[in-house]
Amino acid sequence: MEDVKVSQTVRNQQSIDRAFASHYGKSMFLAIIGLLILTFIGTRMFTHVDLNLYGYIVGTIVFIGGFFYRFISWGERPPTKVIIKKGIKLLLRKNTPKTSVEQLATYRFIWNRGIYRWTQHILIGWGCVLAILVTFPLVFSWMYFTMQENGMYTIVLFGMDLMVVPADGFIAFMSYNALNISAIMVIIGVCMALYRRLRNLQARAEQQVIYDFLPLYLLLFISITGLTLTVLNLFFEGKGQYVMSLIHQFSVIVTLIYMPFGKLAHIPFRPLSVFARNYREHYGEKSMQACKVCGTGFVSTEQSQDVINVLGENNLTFDMKEGFNLAELCLPCRRKYRISRFSGFPTHEVSVKEANQNAKG
Amino acid sequence: MTFTIREPKQTETETEERRRLYMELENCIGCRSCLAACTQCGGHEQKNRNYVYDVNPLVNRETMPLMCLHCVDPACARSCPAQAIQIHETGAVLSALVEKCIGCQNCTIACPYGIPKFDEEENLMYKCDLCIDRTKDNIPPMCASVCPTNTLQWLTESEIEVKQSKNDVGNDKWVTSMPYLEGETNVTVNLPGILQGTVKLF
Ligand code: SF4
Numbered sequence A: 001m002e003d004v005k006v007s008q009t010v011r012n013q014q015s016i017d018r019a020f021a022s023h024y025g026k027s028m029f030l031a032i033i034g035l036l037i038l039t040f041i042g043t044r045m046f047t048h049v050d051l052n053l054y055g056y057i058v059g060t061i062v063f064i065g066g067f068f069y070r071f072i073s074w075g076e077r078p079p080t081k082v083i084i085k086k087g088i089k090l091l092l093r094k095n096t097p098k099t100s101v102e103q104l105a106t107y108r109f110i111w112n113r114g115i116y117r118w119t120q121h122i123l124i125g126w127g128c129v130l131a132i133l134v135t136f137p138l139v140f141s142w143m144y145f146t147m148q149e150n151g152m153y154t155i156v157l158f159g160m161d162l163m164v165v166p167a168d169g170f171i172a173f174m175s176y177n178a179l180n181i182s183a184i185m186v187i188i189g190v191c192m193a194l195y196r197r198l199r200n201l202q203a204r205a206e207q208q209v210i211y212d213f214l215p216l217y218l219l220l221f222i223s224i225t226g227l228t229l230t231v232l233n234l235f236f237e238g239k240g241q242y243v244m245s246l247i248h249q250f251s252v253i254v255t256l257i258y259m260p261f262g263k264l265a266h267i268p269f270r271p272l273s274v275f276a277r278n279y280r281e282h283y284g285e286k287s288m289q290a291c292k293v294c295g296t297g298f299v300s301t302e303q304s305q306d307v308i309n310v311l312g313e314n315n316l317t318f319d320m321k322e323g324f325n326l327a328e329l330c331l332p333c334r335r336k337y338r339i340s341r342f343s344g345f346p347t348h349e350v351s352v353k354e355a356n357q358n359a360k361g
Numbered sequence B: 001m002t003f004t005i006r007e008p009k010q011t012e013t014e015t016e017e018r019r020r021l022y023m024e025l026e027n028c029i030g031c032r033s034c035l036a037a038c039t040q041c042g043g044h045e046q047k048n049r050n051y052v053y054d055v056n057p058l059v060n061r062e063t064m065p066l067m068c069l070h071c072v073d074p075a076c077a078r079s080c081p082a083q084a085i086q087i088h089e090t091g092a093v094l095s096a097l098v099e100k101c102i103g104c105q106n107c108t109i110a111c112p113y114g115i116p117k118f119d120e121e122e123n124l125m126y127k128c129d130l131c132i133d134r135t136k137d138n139i140p141p142m143c144a145s146v147c148p149t150n151t152l153q154w155l156t157e158s159e160i161e162v163k164q165s166k167n168d169v170g171n172d173k174w175v176t177s178m179p180y181l182e183g184e185t186n187v188t189v190n191l192p193g194i195l196q197g198t199v200k201l202f
């Protein structure tokens, strides 16, 4: 009985998988269905669609397609698979919120790389997040505003009245100007980034035009055209507004299409850094791998084994005749072991700490 | 008033033969110039990425440099879940891309020679990139530029071949890769002993 049931579910699973040519097709299908359902609810059964924003809908769908394409081909790689699988399992660790805030919101590690870089990154990063949080709910009509007779605005989210605010109050001001504020943030941030690249010869040497400059120019293009829309509205009675809004939409769509492939791809993939931190902390607490030469715990046993397995899948095996795998030696011992293989003298067995490796005198 | 900016002539460097880092371990005197020079390379942000080891510290002063050997099939890049370690068209295995590295440190565990370093504060791996902004234009990497004893040299394939034929001492000391290393590398290394009977000029 039991067996029959199991094979039944397996077969069901297989036929679901077979209905789609690939993981890709399946994820794509599910994401678009999800999007449709959310839009359906948000627009009160499509009665509230803002057709001005049609271009964005197309852009978003293309973006989702590109994103899944990239994500799935990337997730197939053995080391990525390990991190994703174990990362999801460890998502409920109690450190997750703190790590996420540090990694994804305050960018503490970038602060440590330099204040200039951090300022530039926080302006661009939060400028973009703010803009996305405002634009996309509007595009899919998850959020809109209605004006009442008495000078009060109602903010409607997913068809529910979220709050009622005075039309000349602070919240209302912030909501109409959110996009302007984010545009200014992004423009300042991008200019800082461009300045650093053009000024600093060191930085310039590393740059590749397509990889490094294109995303900055795209963001600048979006922000400037967006801000121009506001200027046209305020000072020119909306003249040329239609053309400008088309140009603006075009810039957003191009960026969305480019996003999963270039430098900006780090935005959707960055949450993996939280997975990585959890993975290291969790398994580090469980048990540390003692160096097979000096006995120091230098990495979690789990990670050491995972790396050995991942390399094995790539036909790289570093089992030594001394009976250890190189991934089981701490870094200084592994380097000394290499020296010993060069010289024939077992440097790694002399317990003298490596001297002066930091070029300080 | 018009200005014309004259581009430096490219033709010479274009036809120039590609070069590789070549290490003659026997010559090292342990001065650590290569470490100091490494800190000064563009993009290295004052942090060196190479090593100099005492071979038998309690007995003599023999030293050897150790740096990334730029594996043809690099374990560091294979183990990186974020594809942050890219391989340049010259074969150089680059340092982690700052925006991609997620700080898992797989690469430090995977490298058979223990080369990649990790900055905990910046949550970022950094490693020898063979001074890519120099070597991509066939300019020697910082370490080879300053090495006073020719332990580190920046040679063309044919120069390396000449060395190999000149130093055919039949003692297994000419090492370009297997079985002495863990895999094929873009850096050529030879072991102490190669210069037997050759007069050194320094
Ligand atoms: S020597 Fe280590 S760091 Fe260098 S390419 Fe090979 S595996 Fe990577």
Ligand code: SF4
Binding pocket: B079, B080, B081, B082, B083, B084, B085, B096, B100, B101, B102, B103, B104, B105, B106, B107, B108, B124, B125
């Ligand atoms: S520490 Fe960074 S470069 Fe190294 S494997 Fe992890 S993500 Fe890749």
